[in-house]
Amino acid sequence: MMSKQDLKFIQINSSLLPFWVFLVLDLTSQITGWYLMRLAKSIWTCPPRRKDWIYPSYPSAAFKMRRILTACKVMKTLKGKLKFCNVSADHWSFSRTGPRLLSIKVQTANLVLEDGTKMKGYSFGYPSSTAGEVVFNTGLSGYTEALTDPSYKGQILTLSNPVVGNCGVPDTATLDEFGLNRFLESDGIKVSGLLVLDYSKEYSHWQAARSLGEWLQEEQVPALYGIDTRMLSKLIRNKGTVLGKIEFEGQPVEFADPNKQNLIAEVSTKSLQVSKEITKPDTMTMTFFEALLLLVVFYRALHSR
Numbered sequence: 664m665m666s667k668q669d670l671k672f673i674q675i676n677s678s679l680l681p682f683w684v685f686l687v688l689d690l691t692s693q694i695t696g697w698y699l700m701r702l703a704k705s706i707w708t709c710p711p712r713r714k715d716w717i718y719p720s721y722p723s724a725a726f727k728m729r730r731i732l733t734a735c736k737v738m739k740t741l742k743g744k745l746k747f748c749n750v751s752a753d754h755w756s757f758s759r760t761g762p763r764l765l766s767i768k769v770q771t772a773n774l775v776l777e778d779g780t781k782m783k784g785y786s787f788g789y790p791s792s793t794a795g796e797v798v799f800n801t802g803l804s805g806y807t808e809a810l811t812d813p814s815y816k817g818q819i820l821t822l823s824n825p826v827v828g829n830c831g832v833p834d835t836a837t838l839d840e841f842g843l844n845r846f847l848e849s850d851g852i853k854v855s856g857l858l859v860l861d862y863s864k865e866y867s868h869w870q871a872a873r874s875l876g877e878w879l880q881e882e883q884v885p886a887l888y889g890i891d892t893r894m895l896s897k898l899i900r901n902k903g904t905v906l907g908k909i910e911f912e913g914q915p916v917e918f919a920d921p922n923k924q925n926l927i928a929e930v931s932t933k934s935l936q937v938s939k940e941i942t943k944p945d946t947m948t949m950t951f952f953e954a955l956l957l958l959v960v961f962y963r964a965l966h967s968r
Contacts, residue, residue: 770911772887774858777906777918780898786911787828787862788879788886794908794919795819795855799896806875807832810854810884811847813930817921819856819907821899823892829863831871832878841938846870852879853930855921856909857886858895885909 770790774782776797799821800809806827809820833846844850857879866874879886887909899905906918949957 772885772909772911774887774890775908775910776898778902782890782895784858784887784889784909786885787864787876787888788857789883790911791883791885792908792910792914792916793819793855793885794906794916796921797821797858797895797899797905797907799823799892799899801896804830807846808848810852810857811844811849813849813853816853816926816930817855817919817924819858819909820854821858821890821892821895823896824859825892826861826863827859827888828875829866830868831866832873832875833868833870834872835878843938849930852882852884854884857884858890858892859886859888860890860892862886862888885911 770786772784772786772790772792774784796818798815798818801823802809803824806822806824809815809822835844835847835851837845839845862876864874864876876886904922906920908916908918910916
């Protein structure tokens with residue numbers, strides 16, 4: 664009987680399997696890669712369509728996209744799921760590992776609403792339970808400004824945009840010429856929690872300095888992805904005010920209504936702050952010809968009707 668290790672990886676001696684078999688497999692993989700490169704080139708080098716021209720030989724846009732997706736699937740299969748020809752000094756080895764599943768342990772938490780609705784999500788922020796009023800925002804961008812908006816104080820913000828985090832977070836310490844935060848609406852994150860459908864850990868933006876998850880963990884704000892934000896937005900829209908909480912395992916928390924708190928005092932400054940001293944403008948001086956021109960323009964405006 665073969666062991667599990669033998670079933671995972673079968674080594675075949677070169678005397679049992681001819682050399683030309685591995686040569687054929689290698690040539691097949693190279694020909695497939697060449698064909699996919701030619702396919703991609705033919706797709707992107709098609710001339711543009713014009714209204715008065717007809718190209719019956721060129722495929723439609725939907726067919727092109729179908730071919731691209733098929734090519735991507737084939738490349739992923741050849742790259743990640745199959746392994747051919749592991750060569751060593753004394754023998755040939757043929758292995759087929761089959762589909763490999765990535766097993767990554769992610770901390771989970773539950774979004775619980777006051778009506779009993781419960782949703783499971785995956786944490787990418789600070790792992791701490793919180794409670795507040797659940798609201799939603801339909802903006803396609805500007806999550807940095809939304810998170811730091813003082814009007815969201817004490818609320819759990821739901822972003823209806825399907826993918827969040829792909830632009831990263833800019834340098835939050837950057838100030839403008841008036842001494843105020845250049846990229847933020849306040850001095851930090853004001854929301855009690857964040858809910859999104861999908862979170863992109865990889866970001867790409869010329870002003871990005873770090874990821875959204877790193878910023879949330881630094882500000883100690885919990886956040887969940889994997890939440891059905893469309894359904895949640897419709898529920899909030901129909902019911903109006905909805906209280907909710909983000910609960911981690913072993914960290915129970917009670918519902919909290921931010922409308923019973925003095926939120927204005929919490930987000931307002933405690934003392935007068937001067938961002939930049941404003942100097943008085945110089946006294947406006949006008950020459951004789953400039954005053955005469957102004958009088959002419961004023962006279963023509965009065966008698967133009």
